[in-house]
Amino acid sequence: MTAQEIKAEIKAGEQPSAFSPALAARRRAQARADRVAVFYPLASGVLGLAIWEAVVRILKMPPYLLPAPTHVLAETWLYLPMLLKQLGITAFAAGVGFAIALVGGVVAGAAITASRFVDRTLYPWLVIWHAIPKAVVAPLFIVWIGFGMTSEIIFVIVFTVFPIVVNTVTGLKSADPDLLLLVRSMGAERFQMLWKIRIPNALPSIFAGIKISATLAPVGAVIGEFVAANQGLGHLLIQAIGGLETPLAFAAVFVMAVFGIAIWYLTEAIERWTIPWHASQRGSVLGL
């Protein structure tokens, strides 16, 4: 019996609702929300850029210090193909690194939650790794792993794994003990408890980690490129900064910002789609 069949069966048994004001109201609310979702950020973006432009013009900021947004946009447009190519490289490293960090982080979080031993032995090292400036150990990376994509990806992992681990652990540990007992009584094995209860229950928290990390991943890639790379936005940035090509540097940053925002909204969309059942996604009651 498929979900489709169930649906058909339900349909058959159900009297049609006399009218559907709720549906209509929902549609209206949704449309308004969509307008707000697009309009507000745009307005605030435009306003922010306008303020920036005004500051630059009124204080007569020289472009090598702080270029005006119009200048940055012009520069972006001028160098767009090159910027996009570099972004592609950085984004690739960020994507691969983040994917590894996500899987590794969730697995590590699960191991930490499942085993006191792992908790007490692995976690402190992760904390230490998170709590030290990577600049000191960066050269070591280069020496051991070599230049290029690999070390860049490792940089991304190092940058992004910790928020995911912490949020995974918090989420996994928050499972309702009674729910765990329930599935235990249904004969669930540890792995099933993890998969069927703890992980779904942890998803909202994991998504918080993902939001932090996914947007941080390109920054990690760029820092990796600062240390050692011949390509990517980081390399471009260093060149631009060193050569006092501040508008180009800002153009690169602008591209990163757009990319970051895109990732952010993508993550939010995935979240909405993945955990529609969660209170945070169900919309507000009475606008509370």
Add this chain to the structure above:
Amino acid sequence: MTAQEIKAEIKAGEQPSAFSPALAARRRAQARADRVAVFYPLASGVLGLAIWEAVVRILKMPPYLLPAPTHVLAETWLYLPMLLKQLGITAFAAGVGFAIALVGGVVAGAAITASRFVDRTLYPWLVIWHAIPKAVVAPLFIVWIGFGMTSEIIFVIVFTVFPIVVNTVTGLKSADPDLLLLVRSMGAERFQMLWKIRIPNALPSIFAGIKISATLAPVGAVIGEFVAANQGLGHLLIQAIGGLETPLAFAAVFVMAVFGIAIWYLTEAIERWTIPWHASQRGSVLGL
């Protein structure tokens, strides 16, 4: 009527429990847990250092590349007063910056949760700020704020505020809609709903943000010192790296690692003490 009086009243009405095996069992479990909590991390720490030492010795790593832990410890011991003094500076910046980020982050998170307008206008800027490498604005920093503590603290804030905001928002949005209705029916105002329901409910999530940020704060301070300060561990690191004093650099990192771990355990202790009622703190049922 005070809690004390209530307690007395209860005591008077309660028959003494015939025996207290549960209490004894709890004590035993606690003692074992304490041993584990101290022994495992220590053992894993010692093991990690031993492996590192072995690697250095077997591969005959030169100290300017990777000093042996014994070497680092000796160096730490040698420079301890100086290291502690620099740590003090860095820790101060980290502490002040983190405190501001915490308060600001929670307030921002509350504003974002409360107002769709703030959500749609402020949040994207926070995301952008999080998603761009801060190195680009370094000269701006020096020109506008100058070298010193202020720049450093701002760097810490910039580094640590985002995880707190995201986790606060996630936590605040997760409140049970029925609970909100309940207090609404008791005449709660918006602020009371926030304070009495949403915030307590968000605490586990906020603590995840705190754990990420508190341990990151010293890193932010060090990066701030790299960019625009002439004291603290970051400055020492610049010096040590420039002077080819890798062991001293590692000694500084070692001090930071110890400090980071200390912050971590402190945060966990505060968490246990603040949210003992939460599933994540109540200990496991059946060791699930």
Add this chain to the structure above:
Amino acid sequence: QKINFLLDWAWIPYHTIFLTAEDRGFYREAGLEVKIEQGRGSATTAIVVGQGNFDIGHINSTNVAQAIGKGVPLKSIAVYQHRSSASFAAMKEKHTLKGAESLKGLKIGSTPGGSDALSLAIFKKINNIPEGAFTVVGLDGAAKRAAVLTGAVDAVSGDSHAFAAILRGAGKEPSMFLLSDYGVPLLGFGFAANEEFIKKEPQAIKKFLAATKRGFQAAIKDPKASCEFMKTKVLLTGTVEFCVDYYMGLMELSQSPDDPNWGRQTPEEWSKLVAALKSVDEIKSDKKSDDYFTNEFVP
């Protein structure tokens, strides 16, 4: 008379000169109160001085040229290192760098942006080095050092005074290749001042340079003592030997402070520098070389 003086980087051995001048009271005797602040790279120092947050900077003159070309209101007021330190460095045990031929097929670590990449580009241009004659790997400062010491790259491009000292400090014999020997007309360290300040306080600049020159003279007399003195004054890590090596490495490429022309710049060297920068598209404006420097204040 107060002067805010910004260095090119956080304390580096050769900064002992300024500490000496201050300690011996040269500035005070000149009626100056000099506040020395550590910097974060010549490019940043150029901007910050240009913005007027500081009056005078100790900067690599190539960066000064670059900055002026970009419109930073700055002028070079003295250059004491007329030959750039730009060089290739390798471990002698692995490679001996001699002549452009010896670079063939090498993997060279170089920091993008900044003067390092610039000198490399000009070197290639001037010597008609074909594309692909050697491989360039972009590395930041610390990575460059680790990479050359472990053989991850064959050579690095960077300041000779720094890398000679670093390689020797790690117990390796360096093999150095000075780009100035191969027609690269870049300038090394000197001083630049904010244009506003030049207009307002010409006398102060004059006094500053004169007092600083005394610092150069005093410090060079006993490099070891200068290094030891510096270590007592500020946080400077590394051994005294390393410090002396580093400091003297720079001094060897610099004009002697006893030279009566110390600090004096020639229009030729500036126009060559600017032409070289133009040849690699680093400078696009057509300012005259007068706009870049002035010898008004040279003692």
Add this chain to the structure above:
Amino acid sequence: MTTVLLQDVRKVYGGTQADVDALGPISFGIAKGETVSVVGPSGCGKSTLLRVIAGLDSATAGTVTVAGQLVSSPIGDVGIVFQRDLLLDWRSVIDNVLLPAELRRMDLSAARTRAMQLLAELGVADFALRYPWELSGGMRQRVAIARALLCKPSMLFLDEPFSALDALTRDQMNVILQQVQIHEGVTTLLITHSIQEAVFLADRVIVMSGRPGRTLDEIVVPFARPRRLSLREAPEFAAIAGRIRIHFERTGILVG
């Protein structure tokens, strides 16, 4: 005098699937000081009704007025016991009970004394300093009742408040609730599954149809107060209970 008045109230839920026609149209009133019991099959919209009256959910059609005011936001001065006990995990029992006093910024010391009295009366005083997860289901429910009574509201809306209690405790609760009604003249809306309880406590019983819930019958319960538990064995009582039961049986099939 009517305090609560519903006119043609409907509620349609939008959801993940098709809309659910959950309630009404339904119209009735509750007089000041009156107790109205609502009975009806599971899922017929009783809880929805309560939420709409309390202003916690908006009606899709129709109007609700309470004390002459059109209800459009949560009404104050009402004690609600929800179907789920909704205790706050992070507060001890006593602090849970004190919550409405805190929210209304009342004198906490006096409130605490009253809270302890209520807890004692409801048989959970020994657990005042414990946390909700240390309580049994019935104890949690009693704490929720104490919380609703704390501020002596002029209205009580109770959604199956005694469902987790054993027969005897339930009887005792009925007696306690009746005392509150008599002494404080509180207007009460009681949703219950026990026909006996509905009749025993109410001045009027409203029998609802299956989803979407409409009024099937309204029965006035004429017995004087205070009523004794033994009243339940009286034939007049049985007659009323029987009349309600017949409605249920007529509905016949189970309704979602």
Add this chain to the structure above:
Amino acid sequence: MTTVLLQDVRKVYGGTQADVDALGPISFGIAKGETVSVVGPSGCGKSTLLRVIAGLDSATAGTVTVAGQLVSSPIGDVGIVFQRDLLLDWRSVIDNVLLPAELRRMDLSAARTRAMQLLAELGVADFALRYPWELSGGMRQRVAIARALLCKPSMLFLDEPFSALDALTRDQMNVILQQVQIHEGVTTLLITHSIQEAVFLADRVIVMSGRPGRTLDEIVVPFARPRRLSLREAPEFAAIAGRIRIHFERTGILVG
């Protein structure tokens, strides 16, 4: 043949305050295919008892054996309805019901058909694709019952499974449960607050004292099966119910 056997079982909870002596010592057995009802005042340890028997909590003293095995970890082959419905928020109703089949890696297609049958029988089939928060309290409870029945377990432990249902639905549930018992010979432990229900469904009723819960009385219910709902009006039935009620009344005061 006895499948469930308790000997001198005690449970003491450690908590934030002093220990709670929650249960026992209590000893009894349940024969294979037998239905035992447990009644007792709120907070007397009934839920605790169920958890201890199911191996979900460890006894502080005494032993529990199920099918000859000493219980030290959760036992399999049992369907449990907890006092809270414990539906998973992230699963639709049908997926909630299918959970035990998934966990036991059974054929999902067949299980789905059975699940739909159960939901239909319990009157919530129309809501199969909805999420738990779109259901009423009683509907949630019925979904939890369907889930417990899905895998045709040889034992059923039910903790007040019908508390959120109206009288008639409850009666229908009683009939359905009796059918299951007769057809599948399932061993049942039923915790309930309704004395009528306890007697109607059980072969034996255990009356527990106040906390810490001990056995006050064990009453064999001799009526043959299938029993008709009208049996409840029979004087023999009333006699047994009365005997139980007297125990309650003797306990007198409310117990925490």
